[in-house]
Amino acid sequence: MFKHIKDMEYTVHVDRPDPRFANLLLEQFGGPHGELKAAMQYFSQAVGCNNPQIRDMLHDIAAEELSHFEMVGECIAMLLGPTDKVSRDFPAIHMALLSGGPPITNCMGAPWTSAYIETSGDLYTDLASNSTAELRAKLIYERLLQQTDDAGVKDMVRFLLSREESHNFSFMQAIETLKGTGTDANFRDSEFSKKYMNLSTGVGDSRGPWNQGNGIQYEECPNEKYGGPAQYGKDRGADSKGEVGPGYNDKTRNNPQYTQPKPITPNVPGQENQMH
Amino acid sequence: MFKHIKDMEYTVHVDRPDPRFANLLLEQFGGPHGELKAAMQYFSQAVGCNNPQIRDMLHDIAAEELSHFEMVGECIAMLLGPTDKVSRDFPAIHMALLSGGPPITNCMGAPWTSAYIETSGDLYTDLASNSTAELRAKLIYERLLQQTDDAGVKDMVRFLLSREESHNFSFMQAIETLKGTGTDANFRDSEFSKKYMNLSTGVGDSRGPWNQGNGIQYEECPNEKYGGPAQYGKDRGADSKGEVGPGYNDKTRNNPQYTQPKPITPNVPGQENQMH
């Protein structure tokens, strides 16, 4: 259950209205790296989580992100100032039209969508996703700091920025306890998980630890070694590697004579296909 | 510039049509953790990147993700089979209605949106985001493997799964070369970046490395120590920490007598506010 307390988690103190900055700050209210996104990502992960300890952490941080969502919202509302009569060049006129509170959009007016949420249901992966969500949120706050001179607002933004670092750190620590589980199990144990395909070529081609060392094989033309045209046919077994040759054959989609096989679908009596 | 080569990067070999699985596989064609998302995320990062070495890596992997996008698409088209006349219980009837090719949606029909892309413009952060995108993609492939018996399709899915691991590894290696830059600079150096707020309470409260050790302070009621109602007023300076007291005062939004200050907006002659 959620309880709301009529205090901010941290002081929200605005010197005077600044509708231009109010509009920019929307990015962290209803934007892709903002507080609602963080709260909803961690909360929905908590709901699906069967590990009580990690679930506790997800609920702790989700509740704090909701509290940040409130701080950012209150700050926007105060920066917006009165909107009952605004001049023609009011820098947040769409908020004045909708009047009063902050809309749940980014700073360009795009509505918040749960498409922003990156969740997989695997704890190792989800905590990794969360740790990077915190980094992105921190960055936006760093850039927002450059866009205001209001000392109270700057103080609040610095607090939020620090909290993102704190959450990032917690997620990283928790990941350590999950090493070797989930997506981290049996990791990089196949032939193809140790290759690097150099598919962008020309002046500027570079080598670094990401494509050399650590048993990495560097390849240029994987299609010539492993690929060929897409085709139907008997499944390629372990001992039939050479069966499917490159180029045209009668099961190849590039072949003009190619005919698609019939799908296998159940027969439902009385529902035969009909032409019009 | 991009060139297309009329071979798959890796064999796409389908035994026979299976429209049900074709529909599930859409998740990796036009879904939030799918191949188009990966390709577009890395490509748009490459375009904005001023580090030529990292840019090369981003272009290499973006081009490979586009090649995977093609493999998944071809596989769906072949699994779908002929759609000119389908029975009433065809398991991918919306694809038959739109006929032929795979729509760029997830397996539930939600259109692909660039809201899926997690990019910040900071290299350290972006590579971290990318590494987790690869983990999520790997997971979806692991679950898809359980839903088909077609050996050719399984082989392709295992290839794609391995490639996600490979990309994850490359991104992690590249991050090492960027330690201490971008969001990783001056990290966790403030008072608030070392606290853990226990905002979810009750039976199940847990402690772990994420909220103890490493200089972490554990707190229950940050609002009582650092917060209070939102209010307007003189900026809180370093030496005026106690000035803004909790509860009602004449600048507090919770106060019924509270009046909002006027925003400062430029005067444009001849555009005074008017009532109707």
Added chain:
Amino acid sequence: MFKHIKDMEYTVHVDRPDPRFANLLLEQFGGPHGELKAAMQYFSQAVGCNNPQIRDMLHDIAAEELSHFEMVGECIAMLLGPTDKVSRDFPAIHMALLSGGPPITNCMGAPWTSAYIETSGDLYTDLASNSTAELRAKLIYERLLQQTDDAGVKDMVRFLLSREESHNFSFMQAIETLKGTGTDANFRDSEFSKKYMNLSTGVGDSRGPWNQGNGIQYEECPNEKYGGPAQYGKDRGADSKGEVGPGYNDKTRNNPQYTQPKPITPNVPGQENQMH
């Protein structure tokens, strides 16, 4: 600030997994009339609200809707059951693919969007909007009740249904205290606010209190009395009602000889228009 308590507001008790109903229940998790929509609508109104009493009510109910969001989410997660290995006809296979927790979508997989939120910034109007949001939520729960036999789930749904009624009642009571303010001021005091335009004609035309009595005038062809083609020209003053006649004239867009007047835009030196 928000605090999370590790108990449900009301018992969430599921007899056994039922993935089919888990999928339907998503409608109230991430759908247009669901709990997140209600929580976000009331919360964002609270943030923009300058009336402390109404703000308190909005925060009370928003916090409860978040608590319902949690109840519905927990219920879905339990109804879903284990998703590590599911059969080919698992009735919520997209949730198994994304594994574990409930995605923030409606029952058809459409992502939640803040476009669902109906807010205007006027208290009278917003409370009215909220009261109807509760009615719609109640209805969905009534229909969901018909789709499950699990006594625990039914009990929870009945609780939620009753709470929507309670919220509707609170909003209606609060509206009474705001009569004559906001949109309710100077209401229906013009000539045109008392007409009814019969723009749908034919067998079935009906009269009722919505188009007769209460000073309502019933009209069939408003265009012939008040309209005509759209046109530019001197503003229609109070005493020039007949000036703009119907049909073609030189300021009428329907006239082939009509020329658009130039817009008035500021001159910026050095930025003259150019053709290519």
Added chain:
Amino acid sequence: MFKHIKDMEYTVHVDRPDPRFANLLLEQFGGPHGELKAAMQYFSQAVGCNNPQIRDMLHDIAAEELSHFEMVGECIAMLLGPTDKVSRDFPAIHMALLSGGPPITNCMGAPWTSAYIETSGDLYTDLASNSTAELRAKLIYERLLQQTDDAGVKDMVRFLLSREESHNFSFMQAIETLKGTGTDANFRDSEFSKKYMNLSTGVGDSRGPWNQGNGIQYEECPNEKYGGPAQYGKDRGADSKGEVGPGYNDKTRNNPQYTQPKPITPNVPGQENQMH
């Protein structure tokens, strides 16, 4: 069937182009409280309506909203003025890029979506929803009136504003004829529909007719009385209210030893679960 008549319902008379206001006016063309939303909401309700009298009213008003959609669109097109060559600071440059007609978006460029529509299929509820949609539309027009000095445009906006009032009134009158039906039947007849949960606490807690009187019970900690952790188990019958105790037990998700029960899904021969 729809017929279009080449006159406006009411005079659309623009003095001269004003692209800045043209852009603002988009809010009522393709925005969440605009004319298309109203027309589509009432029209789709009419299509689903089995009460011929209410259906007639819905069709009347839907047709009028379509006529308003046209008026607003014509007004935007005329306010926009010629767009074949525009200066660099043209205040609606995205409309000039797309040239000519008004795009069906709000004033921030967000595409219109049917997610704006609030419909439930219950007449009592739908008419209530419609009545509030009219209030919100009226408000936007009131604010738009402050942003233009063009007497013709102001006259049109005042007409539209009055018509929203008229529609609101008609919907409210029609609701009276449906009292006690649909969602209004058996309303607020349970224990929980008469409680008020005070879930937002602190300085500013308020009492009013929404949480006192009328048989309302005021409660602070519903979770302690009615809740507890979510759990599986035998359905809670009428006589087993105390069976499910708070805290850990072997069916509780907060319990680390907790095991999820198996879902009951139909067996499909030949489709057993497989590991990869």
Added chain:
Amino acid sequence: MFKHIKDMEYTVHVDRPDPRFANLLLEQFGGPHGELKAAMQYFSQAVGCNNPQIRDMLHDIAAEELSHFEMVGECIAMLLGPTDKVSRDFPAIHMALLSGGPPITNCMGAPWTSAYIETSGDLYTDLASNSTAELRAKLIYERLLQQTDDAGVKDMVRFLLSREESHNFSFMQAIETLKGTGTDANFRDSEFSKKYMNLSTGVGDSRGPWNQGNGIQYEECPNEKYGGPAQYGKDRGADSKGEVGPGYNDKTRNNPQYTQPKPITPNVPGQENQMH
């Protein structure tokens, strides 16, 4: 102005409810090639159109598409049948949950969006876009015909299919009157408008009238002839074609030593950039 007439444009005659087909038919109610899309596309073009004759045609066809929107909607509502109590395997259960009328979505539940609309503001182009929209709509109807046996429904679908052909024909005829105007003026008169770039290579490369004859030049490596790395520098004038050489130079983004030039932005006194 729009008038609604309480008759269908053409008989809508349903034998008995068929919720499965009702769901499929949604594709033409609120889908990307459906009736609302057509109506909104032509209507918004009409609003922006300064040619009275073409505007008349656009209004005629838009009004007819709205009438088709109604026919499809009525047909869905009748095919849906009563939804007050439906069995657990009702094939359109989301419509039963939302009860009664057809939601404005496609057959997969994706909300209608104005992103479906293809409009450019150029008459020649818009009529061409419209003609193809009609072809796509016709196709969906052809496929829908195969999915129902209800003679009344089939008759209505055939009518709608024929009307799309009729509209396509009208648009094609109207285009003839605009030859050489708009986008058709000065068409294909540059060097690059007569080349074909063979950027997909391998077995399957084909030649046809689209890449040979008609003065078409066929090229394989445009980058080597016309391209190179992106760079800053003096504008390439007519006589300086060779100035920008391929490979690294000090203005090239691929060059590690490359430094971005400063943007030219106006100075606003008192708003100097600040670091935090």
Added chain:
Amino acid sequence: MFKHIKDMEYTVHVDRPDPRFANLLLEQFGGPHGELKAAMQYFSQAVGCNNPQIRDMLHDIAAEELSHFEMVGECIAMLLGPTDKVSRDFPAIHMALLSGGPPITNCMGAPWTSAYIETSGDLYTDLASNSTAELRAKLIYERLLQQTDDAGVKDMVRFLLSREESHNFSFMQAIETLKGTGTDANFRDSEFSKKYMNLSTGVGDSRGPWNQGNGIQYEECPNEKYGGPAQYGKDRGADSKGEVGPGYNDKTRNNPQYTQPKPITPNVPGQENQMH
């Protein structure tokens, strides 16, 4: 498979940063008529295409559009200039907040969506759709040309504009080879495909080749001849044309006594309908 080459297809040469134009140019990066839309439309058609020759053309042009997507993206990144510290009136401040690369949105910030894609699975239709997509893209480039003075940027835009013409031409040529197939087969061969319904009436009604000649019949009131109220009943056979009369009857939805027939849904034992 896709390969990326580290050269542009055509010179991208920017004189100096111009963030205002960078923002406008987003329209062709992530907008509805932009390069990504074209690339994804043709690529997904190619994947679904069973005609190897047309498939080759679709892949050629899709790969080129991806190369244009890159050119436009590089151009935006260079026009944006450094974003580490920007002034308060930086004309693309949302891109500075997200820092560095171009977001995949249109110039108003609306995220790219696959709802932009117009595909039907019929080759004749798809090529026609593609040809008009090229016209729209060309138009946006023509208008963008008027908004910049940078000779390098203008040169690139003119190249892109010419390429759209070239693609349009190729698609038109290819259509010729498909005449009489797909949607072009049995075209306009029914009674109703040769009528023109004059549903927009009033001053301005026009005649032209779109509604006269070519065997076109011109009609005003189709509902009176072919329509009537929607109703259930025995299917209207060829010889029973007059059976369904206009006005009220017992199967008509406009009739207050009308009762909906029961839908035919399969019985599933043990899942009878239940009331709550």
